[in-house]
Amino acid sequence: MRIAINGMGRIGRLLFRRLMDQSEHQLIAVNDIMETDNLAYLLKYDSLYGTLQESVVAEGNNLICGSKKVVALKEANAENLPWKALDIDIVLECSGRYTSKEGAEVHLKAGAKKVLLSTTGSSEIPLMIYGYNHHQLTKDTPIVAPGGCMTNCTTHVLYILNAIGIESAQINILHSYTSRQQLVDTWHKQFRRGRAAAESIIPVEIDLHVSLERLMPVLKDKVMATSTRVPVTNGAMADFSIQLKEAVSAADINARFKKAAVNEYKGILDYTEDPLVSADIKGNRNSCLIDGTLTSVVGKQVKIIAWFDNEYGFTSRMLDWLDYWKKVMN
Incomplete structure (x- = not known):
């Protein structure tokens, strides 16, 4: 699964850290309007979860975490994100800005195949809680709201x-x-x-x-x-x-x-x-x-x-969603 994160707040940054430890999902890109060197600093040093063992540095338009390279975008308008060119399977929408159906669909129009919100979202988006009704997910479901x-x-x-x-x-x-x-x-x-x-x-x-x-x-x-x-x-x-x-x-x-x-x-x-x-x-x-x-x-x-x-419990469910969505898509 080729993953992108839009919005690098608390949840986005914790997902970044945790995806660095996974082999079954590849974090391809992140998007946030903050300066990339500031983002690298916040990924490396966290007041709650401590300091990453791996180095995190900004090199041009990339973040280098250990041996992994992640494209770092600074696009304010999600319509302009290069998800198609990057062949993104799922966007983790963590900015809080695209929580309506119309808003989340912007990522699909930009070329992503699926969108997983990091919140409940609007009533037009299927609300699925992992462990409760996640089995309702189908291959044709483009957007999921996993609750908060x-x-x-x-x-x-x-x-x-x-x-x-x-x-x-x-x-x-x-x-x-x-x-x-x-x-x-x-x-x-x-x-x-x-x-x-x-x-x-x-x-x-x-x-x-x-x-x-x-x-x-x-x-x-x-x-x-x-x-x-x-x-x-x-x-x-x-x-x-x-x-x-x-x-x-x-x-x-x-x-x-x-x-x-x-x-x-x-x-x-x-x-x-x-x-x-x-x-x-x-x-x-x-x-x-x-x-x-x-x-x-x-x-x-x-x-x-x-x-x-x-934070940690909720991002654990988002990672569970990625595993489950991979099975459904295959």
Whole structure:
């Protein structure tokens, strides 16, 4: 698979790093408007995941990482990207600018065969969560929205618990601060997002429930979610308060997740009874890690806590998508 990345923010750069270790997929090109030497620096040195062992240098219009060479483009308009000339199989759209069907199709018009978003995308694009409904992918599917880190965490938890029956679900995602927040107080249309990210616990508006209802129509008008940004640089904790149709024990709930972790959800969902904190989740490949020590039940109301690395876990699913798409295309 010949891969290109459009947008070299947090997700794009982490995908670059991880693709350098793969032989079954070849990263051919990246595109971002930042200076190539600055991009090389940010790929080499990362405040969360440490320094790459391989050297990363900018040489003309290329990035040299160890023995591998990647074309480095600086095109502001995706319509002008040379995907056809570079024979690109899949573009990983990580810029956040081309998330509508019309926008993502720009990459197809530029010559790419397929497009994988790094977010949920608009309603016209198939929303497929790896491990849940990825089997719906066909050779003829040109664009896929794989959800985001929060969707990938919550979908699996809700699906497993809906085997018992869900009356209602409230989800609060305690999430590390992101680049869409501010270092110091400033203007933002969502007032709270304009406050200094490292100084406060900040509730922010999210539309996670819309995605969950798309994926599981049975939950329509039964689920709501919010996100609370906290002053840490990495990691997230999903706090589920779920009213079930039947009374169950905490031991029964945990047994269901333990079973899923070693069977159909292995590598996607995991289970632990270690006394974790958010720092322990850095670099975890799973979409969610159920913390069995924090499962509790009052009557039919269940409290579930799931940890996830919002960057590493999500890029792990994007890499899973590349492997699966390769099989489907062949």
